[in-house]
Amino acid sequence: MDEIDIEIVANPDLEAPVLIEGLPGVGHVGKLVVEHLLEEKESELVRRVYSEHLPPQVGVGDDGTASLVCIELYALTLDEQDVLVLTGDYQAQDSVGHYRLTNAFLDIADEFGVERIFALGGVPTGELIEEYAVLGAAATTDFVDELEDAGVEFREDEPAGGIVGTSGLLLGLGGRRGLEATCLMGETSGYLVDPKSAQAVLEVLQTMLDFEVDFSSLEDRAEEMEEVVNKIEEMESQQAPIASDDDLRYIG
Amino acid sequence: MDEIDIEIVANPDLEAPVLIEGLPGVGHVGKLVVEHLLEEKESELVRRVYSEHLPPQVGVGDDGTASLVCIELYALTLDEQDVLVLTGDYQAQDSVGHYRLTNAFLDIADEFGVERIFALGGVPTGELIEEYAVLGAAATTDFVDELEDAGVEFREDEPAGGIVGTSGLLLGLGGRRGLEATCLMGETSGYLVDPKSAQAVLEVLQTMLDFEVDFSSLEDRAEEMEEVVNKIEEMESQQAPIASDDDLRYIG
C-alpha cells in the first residue's frame, strides 16, 4: 500500500460536475447533508481512497464483514446537475495527511472535470439556534457575490479561527488551483447532531444547483433530536431540586 | 537500520499455514492465547521484525542481557495444522507505523503461503462477565458463516468503534489482499488480564483449526486472577465502613 492508495471503482462520464464534500465535523452538518443526498438519489461509487494518514482501523458492517477505513466518492445527479460526493467516517489524523489527502481529492475532482467545489460543515455558536443561518467563505469575490444572492451570509471575522481540516483545504488548495470553491457552514449549537442546520445548508445547495430534494426523512430526524433534547432538559429540571446548596458548593 | 528491518532466523516449509496474531491489548486476551500456544507446543522462531515505529527501547532478560524491542514470528504445528504465530510486547507507536508494519507482516505471511488470518484480541464490556462470548468480524461473508458455526457471535454495531491497531489492519489490509481474515475478540471486563476470555478464544480456534491443547496452565492462571479479584473485593468491603458519608461527599 502506498501512502495514499486510490481504488478506481467506476469511471462514469460526468457533465460539468460539482464536488460536494461532507465529512464528520461540527454538528455532523456536512455529513448529514451528503448522507441525505445519497439516501434520496441514486448514486454510483466511483473511488475509494485509502491512506496511512487515516486511522489504522476497520469498520464492521451489519453482516459482520469488516472494511478498512477509507474516503469514498460517489457520482449522482441532482435533477440536471452532475455531482461528485465525497464522504467518509474519518478525516486525516495529522496536518501533513490533511494536505496530501486533499490534494489527492482535488486530483480526482480534476479527472472528472470538476470546476466548482462545495465543502460543507457546521459552525458552532455555543447556544440554541432559532434561525439557521448559513455562513460562507469562497475562493473568489465573484463566487462570494453569487452565494450571497443564494442567501449565504458572509460576516467579517467569521468564522474567527478560519476553517480547518479537509473543508478548509479544499477551499484553500482548490482556490490556488483556480477552482471556484466555497465552504458553506450551517450554524449549529455545536452540542448535538443537527439535522436542522443540515437542512439550511441543503436549501442553499438547492438554490445554487437548481434541484429539489425531499426533506421529510431529515425532518423526522430533526424531530427525534428535539425529543432527545426535551428529555435531557426534563431530566435536568427534575434533578435540580435534589441537589442542595450544600452539595453544589463542592462542585467547582 | 531501515524503517522496518526483518531478520530472517529460519525458513521452514509450512503446509497451508494460518497466521495467528496476539499482541498486547484489552485484557491481554490475544497475547495470552498465543503465549499459551507457544508454551504448550514446540515452536521455531522464524522472523524478528525491528522498526523505528516500535518504541525506542530494550527489554532486559532474566540473565541481564538486553534485546531491542521487536515483533517475533514463530512456526508451530497444532496437531495437523501448520501455524505462523505473531507476537511481541509492543504495537507500532503511530498511525503510519501501524500501516507499514502490518503490510510487512502480510508480506511475511505471503512468503509462507498463509491464506487465513486469525487476529486475536479482547473487547471490553466494562462489567464482570459470566459467560465468555467471542465476538467476530471477518473479511468475507463466507468466513463469517463458517465462524458463526464455530460459535463466534456477530452482533450488529459491535464493536462500536470498529477495530483499531494491528488486529484491525490485518483484517482490513489482509482482506484487501484477498485473504480470509478474521478478528476474534474475547469479551472481557477490560480491567484485568483475563485468562478465561483467552480460553474462550482458544476454544473457537480449536474448533476452527481442529486441534486440542491442554488448558490446565491457563486455568491455573485464571484461578490466580480470581484470588486477586477476591482479595481486592475483600479489601474494599473492609474499607467501606471506615469511610463515613461525610468523607465520601468529597470524592467526586
Place this chain on the structure above:
Amino acid sequence: MDEIDIEIVANPDLEAPVLIEGLPGVGHVGKLVVEHLLEEKESELVRRVYSEHLPPQVGVGDDGTASLVCIELYALTLDEQDVLVLTGDYQAQDSVGHYRLTNAFLDIADEFGVERIFALGGVPTGELIEEYAVLGAAATTDFVDELEDAGVEFREDEPAGGIVGTSGLLLGLGGRRGLEATCLMGETSGYLVDPKSAQAVLEVLQTMLDFEVDFSSLEDRAEEMEEVVNKIEEMESQQAPIASDDDLRYIG
C-alpha cells in the same frame, strides 16, 4: 503541492538588505513590530511560502474570500536601509517543520543577498513591566558588542530555556551559515498583546538600522491596551468583596 511551496510574487533588486522576522509569539511583540513597519512604510509582497508543516487551514478575509495559511515576505525600505520582512499568522506545527521552513526562509534571504538577520520576539517576565528592556542573543561576539552599544541587554542565563521556534532557528541555522543573526526579545508580562514592548524593540531597530518611524499608531494601541487592563483590574476589585472567606476556602 510540495512539502514547502514557494510562490514568487516579485523579484525586486534590494541593496544589502537585512531580514526582519516577526511571527506570532509571546506578547505578540515580534508580529506587532513588523505589522507596524508594514503599516507605516510602503512595501511590496515578494514571496508566499506554503507548507504542509503549517496548519491545514484557511483564513477568511473581510470580503468573504479565503486564503491558505502561509508565511509572507515583503520588501520595504527604512529610510536608506532595504529590508526583507517575514511575517504570517502561524509557525510550523512540528519540530521537523521548524527546521525545514527556517532553512527555506534562509534560502530566500540568500537569494536577496541578506547578510544580517533580526529575529524579533518577546520574553515573558510574569509581572507588570515599568521599564521595557530588550534582551538579546546573537550569532557572534562582534554582533553582541554592536547590539549592546545600541542598548540591547545581554544577561547571563537569559532567556533560561534558550530560544525556540523560527526566531531561535533563524539565529542558530543562520549563524551556522555565517550570517550575522540576532534575536531581539522585548520584555513583556506575557499575559497580553504588548505594544509598549514592541516600541522598545523598534527603538533598537531604529538605532541599528538608522531610520525613523512614527510611533503614534502604536502608542494609540498601547493606550487601548492600558484601558483594557484598567477595566479588568476594576472588575476584579469590585468582585472581590462578594467572595467571602468561606467560598475561597474551596477554590484551591
Place this chain on the structure above:
Amino acid sequence: MDEIDIEIVANPDLEAPVLIEGLPGVGHVGKLVVEHLLEEKESELVRRVYSEHLPPQVGVGDDGTASLVCIELYALTLDEQDVLVLTGDYQAQDSVGHYRLTNAFLDIADEFGVERIFALGGVPTGELIEEYAVLGAAATTDFVDELEDAGVEFREDEPAGGIVGTSGLLLGLGGRRGLEATCLMGETSGYLVDPKSAQAVLEVLQTMLDFEVDFSSLEDRAEEMEEVVNKIEEMESQQAPIASDDDLRYIG
C-alpha cells in the same frame, strides 16, 4: 541541512576507545558523570551532531552568543584508556529520531574503532537511598559476568519497563552490530539531581576501565544537594503542625 548533519571538528587517532554516553535523564546521573570526566580531564571536541529530530532551539551562552542545539562527542584519555564521550542537553524528540540519531552515533563510534559502549543513566527508586547500587543490562552474557565482577548488580525484571531512549538504543542497536554494550544505571530517588548516584556509577567505570579521577568537586555538589534537601525537609516539618487533621482530609 540534512535530517542529521554531522560536523567534523577533529579526527584524532584513538587507541581501542570506548564510548561513554551521558545525556539528560533520571536524576541527571549519566550527564553528571560525563560532565565530571570532561571537567577533570583534558578533552578535545571531535563531532557536533545537529538534527531536525532535536528541539528547534538555540542555547544562549554567557557571552550572549547563541548556538543551535546539538549532541557533542569529545575525545579524552582516562589514564591509559582512550574514550569517546557523548553528551548534550537534549535527546531526540520522537521515536524515529531516537533510532536514527543512535544509528548515527554508532556510525561515528565505528569510525573511531569503538568496540565497547557504556551508556549511563539513573533508575528511579521513588525513595531516599542509603546505599547507592548500580544496576546493569548488557548485550552479552560475557559482558554481564565481567560487569558483575566490577560490582554491577543484575536483578531479575529490573528495570521493570526496560530501558528507553538513547541509552536503551545504544545497547539494543549496538548489540545488534556485535558491540559489547552495557547500560549502567545508578539508583536514585528520582526527585533530584543526584551526584552521589553519579559517583557510584563513576566507581564502576574506574574499575572497568582502570583509571582514577578526583571526586572532590562531585562530593561538593553532593553536599550542596544535601543542604537543599535538608532545607526542604525543615520547611516541611515547620509547616506540618499548621495543617490540622481537618484540612488534610481534603487533600486526596
